[in-house]
Amino acid sequence: MVANNRIEVEDDELTVGVPETAHQISTDSWFQAGFVLTTGINSVFVLGYSGTIMVPLGWIGGVVGLILATVVSLHANMLVAKLHELGGKRHIRYRDLAAHIYGRRAYSITWALQYVNLFMINIGYLILGGSALKACYFLFRDDHTMKLPYFIAIAGFVCSLFAIATPHLSSLRIWLGCSTVLSLIYIIVACVLAAKDGINAPPRDYSIHGTSTSRIFTTIGASANLVFAFNTGMLPEIQATVRQPAVKNMLKALYFQFTVGVVPMYVVTYIGYWAYGASTSTYLLNSVSGPVWVKAAANISAFLQSVIALHQFSSNVITFLGCCRYLPVQPTSILTQFGIRGSALKFKNLSFRIIARGGYLAVSTLVSALLPFLGDFESLTGALSTFPLTFILANHMYLVAKKNKLSSLQKFWHWLNVAFFGLMSIAATIAALRLVAVDSKEYHVFADL
Numbered sequence: 001m002v003a004n005n006r007i008e009v010e011d012d013e014l015t016v017g018v019p020e021t022a023h024q025i026s027t028d029s030w031f032q033a034g035f036v037l038t039t040g041i042n043s044v045f046v047l048g049y050s051g052t053i054m055v056p057l058g059w060i061g062g063v064v065g066l067i068l069a070t071v072v073s074l075h076a077n078m079l080v081a082k083l084h085e086l087g088g089k090r091h092i093r094y095r096d097l098a099a100h101i102y103g104r105r106a107y108s109i110t111w112a113l114q115y116v117n118l119f120m121i122n123i124g125y126l127i128l129g130g131s132a133l134k135a136c137y138f139l140f141r142d143d144h145t146m147k148l149p150y151f152i153a154i155a156g157f158v159c160s161l162f163a164i165a166t167p168h169l170s171s172l173r174i175w176l177g178c179s180t181v182l183s184l185i186y187i188i189v190a191c192v193l194a195a196k197d198g199i200n201a202p203p204r205d206y207s208i209h210g211t212s213t214s215r216i217f218t219t220i221g222a223s224a225n226l227v228f229a230f231n232t233g234m235l236p237e238i239q240a241t242v243r244q245p246a247v248k249n250m251l252k253a254l255y256f257q258f259t260v261g262v263v264p265m266y267v268v269t270y271i272g273y274w275a276y277g278a279s280t281s282t283y284l285l286n287s288v289s290g291p292v293w294v295k296a297a298a299n300i301s302a303f304l305q306s307v308i309a310l311h312q313f314s315s316n317v318i319t320f321l322g323c324c325r326y327l328p329v330q331p332t333s334i335l336t337q338f339g340i341r342g343s344a345l346k347f348k349n350l351s352f353r354i355i356a357r358g359g360y361l362a363v364s365t366l367v368s369a370l371l372p373f374l375g376d377f378e379s380l381t382g383a384l385s386t387f388p389l390t391f392i393l394a395n396h397m398y399l400v401a402k403k404n405k406l407s408s409l410q411k412f413w414h415w416l417n418v419a420f421f422g423l424m425s426i427a428a429t430i431a432a433l434r435l436v437a438v439d440s441k442e443y444h445v446f447a448d449l
Contacts, residue, residue, distance in 0.1 A: 038260070039180055044129075047190060048378070076391050095110040096236070125306045139292050185298060
């Protein structure tokens, strides 16, 4: 848990307690937070949504579903944001907020959900990074000697080097600017080349393929992909950096994310599906045609952005696995147990990062190469962590925290959300596991997709 020592943040006449931490609190504007959230939803994953959302849902299901996912995700995130200062204390971690409302056991459960979420997102980034390298390789050589698992292994090695060389989160500042530039490159290239192909292409097939049973499962799985598109699982951690008034400023950041911020994702998703229809790849740059150097630049940008984004969005795991003195030291901390203190360049600290971070990413890389099915892992992530963290927990926490201030109709609404998304989580988990099993049987492990 957090330390008992507090610092105080003054906001007009309100004094809000803040847990003692080495992370920066109340330093960023709402625009900075909104920019971070917007960068997250427009990461290299956007190159997959035409194939993983639109293909299984079609035009009506895909367009309506993506808009509805935007609305319900904004609503759920607003609920969490409004609880940030519950009880006169800033809850700078999701698990701290859950523990405050439910008790200490909820801390461990929420912690587990967050780490499952981050692990699954890491797998997606590694698959996309490997896909980008493979696409770039085949622009110049078509000998089929190198296969996707090999490129995923290369991507994992580069991600490990970056994680080891980046000892703490403040080291990412310049890289976040690079990430934005890289995102603009592959999004613009993908949109322009796909639009050109769509204009010159004959009529496309937009039908949803498969048997009635398989379409039911793929539709349920795609519903998890819809909410995955807006998934962070770390909203309180991001809100902790926002200046006072933290709740009002975070709501501004969320409005920015879910209005201006979703436009690039919508554009690349819809243009990609319009251009190629049911044949759209789960990595859009595999479908586009155009000058080799332009496609190479887009693929290299996608690969490099996946490396930076993986480190950014696995920050909780990476921080826990050897962040030296940049974390508050607690008696139960793994860092304390191994005596990891002082400069990040000390031999002991560097060795610990190599073993801990390298080991963690080695396991992630192995799983990614073993089962490189991007759409299936997006579905599984949405089912196992996004539905519970973003929707079920958010609505129930708000219901418990504000129960004396809510009307009967409001209580009914939140209970309806808990029940609906609970059922969706169960159904989507079953559908995602079935998709993984079917794809594993069809393509075998270490498939070259």
